[in-house]
Every structure is written in structure tokens, then in C-alpha cells.
Amino acid sequence: MKKTMNVNENEFSIIKLLGKGKGGYSYLATDGTKQYVLKQIHHEPCDYYQFGNKIEAEMNDYKRLKNVGIRIPEMLDVDVQNERILKEYIEGDTIYDLVLNDGMKEQYFEQVHEMCRLLYAANTNIDYFPTNFVVQNEELYYIDFECNDYMKEWDFENWGIKYWSKTPEFLQHVKEHAK
Numbered sequence: 001m002k003k004t005m006n007v008n009e010n011e012f013s014i015i016k017l018l019g020k021g022k023g024g025y026s027y028l029a030t031d032g033t034k035q036y037v038l039k040q041i042h043h044e045p046c047d048y049y050q051f052g053n054k055i056e057a058e059m060n061d062y063k064r065l066k067n068v069g070i071r072i073p074e075m076l077d078v079d080v081q082n083e084r085i086l087k088e089y090i091e092g093d094t095i096y097d098l099v100l101n102d103g104m105k106e107q108y109f110e111q112v113h114e115m116c117r118l119l120y121a122a123n124t125n126i127d128y129f130p131t132n133f134v135v136q137n138e139e140l141y142y143i144d145f146e147c148n149d150y151m152k153e154w155d156f157e158n159w160g161i162k163y164w165s166k167t168p169e170f171l172q173h174v175k176e177h178a179k
Contacts, residue, residue: 002014005027005029005038005040005084006079006082006084007038007077007078007079007082007084007085007086008077008078008079010031010077010086011031012029012030012031012036012038012086013029013030013031013032014027014028014029014038015027015028015029015030015035016028018037019131020042021144021146022146023041023042023054023057023058023146024039024040024041024042024054024083024085025039025040025042026038026039027039027040028089029086034089035089035091036076036086036087036088036089037073037086037087037088037089037143038084038085038086039058039084039085039086039087040082040083040084041054041055041058041083041084041085054083055078055080055083055085057146058075058078058085058145059075059078061145061146061147062075062145064122064124064147065124065126065142065145065147067122068118068119068122068124069118070115070118070119070126070142071115071139071140071141071142072141072142072143072145073087073088073089073090073141073143074087074088075087075145076088090134090136090141090143091134091136092134092135092136092137092141093134093135094130094131094132094133094134094135095108095130095131095133095134095135095140095164096129096130096131096163098130098135099130099163099164099165099166099170100174104164104165107138108133108135108140109164111139111140112128112133112140112156112160112164113156115140115142116155116156116157119147119150120150120155123149123150124147124148124149124150125147125148125149125150125151125154125155126142126144126146126147127144127146127147128154128155128156128159128160128161128163128164129160129163130163130164130170132144132146
């Protein structure tokens, strides 16, 4: 039996789990015509991050990133009651997979540095972990909406870059999360 989920009375068939983050589960979903990402907010504990109202934070972060000019998927619908977000599906490889499979290109670093230029000028950091970035048609997209006020220790140069090549930190993460 196929699993379905509704977003504001619109039904979507779940194709597969794309991933689990600090704030929710992201599924590849379809309405029978197009594919989407359907994010279901969860309230599982996270020992290194504090949340307020997650659905409200997602909406606010989306607006903030759109205003900054970061390439992100479109937020298509929000079901506040069921804590679900429907967003555009950006098909492609994650930076994580590209690093793992030796597919990284200099232009992806150039694109993330351009994002940083815009973000830092707006006093903003994003989650630079490489699973949060997808390359589609050689363009880099930040597929998460999480953002915070800028803190140097969490910017790309001091934290994110540690996971954008086969560094000891990246390889340790791969080892810890091997299936």
C-alpha cells in the first residue's frame, strides 16, 4: 500500500525518504504529475540545536534567504496545522555525494563563495553541511531553509569547508554514518 500525505487537503504519494534533518523528514513526493519535496516537521530532541516554533522558523528563514538572493527551491505550500511544507524538488547530486564520489568541481566552491558574499553582507549564516546543497545543471542550490544570524565559528570558511572535500572530518562523518 502506497503511503500518502496531505498538504492543505492536497494529497501526495510518497516515493521515498530523502533524508532526516534536525527539524524534519524530507520525502520525495508526487501529485501524479510533478515531483516535490514534502517536509514533515518532527519534534525529536536535538542535543546541539535549540528550536522555537519550527514551522514558523521555516517560513521566516525562507523569506530571509529569498530576500538575500540565495538560490533555493520555491516554497509552494505550508500546512501549519500538520507542520508540513511542500517545496520544489531540485533534482541532482548533493555536494556530499559529489565529494564522496570524487565529482567536486571548482565552480561549486566559487558558487558557495558567492552565496557567502551575499549572506555575510546580510549578517546571515546557513547550514553549510554538504547534504544541504544540490547541483542541478551545474548550478548550486541550498535546499534547506535553515539560517541564523552570522557567527564566524559557523561560517563556511571556519566550519562548512571542513566537509566539502575528503577531509578527516568528512571521512569521520562517512564512517560514523555508513549503512
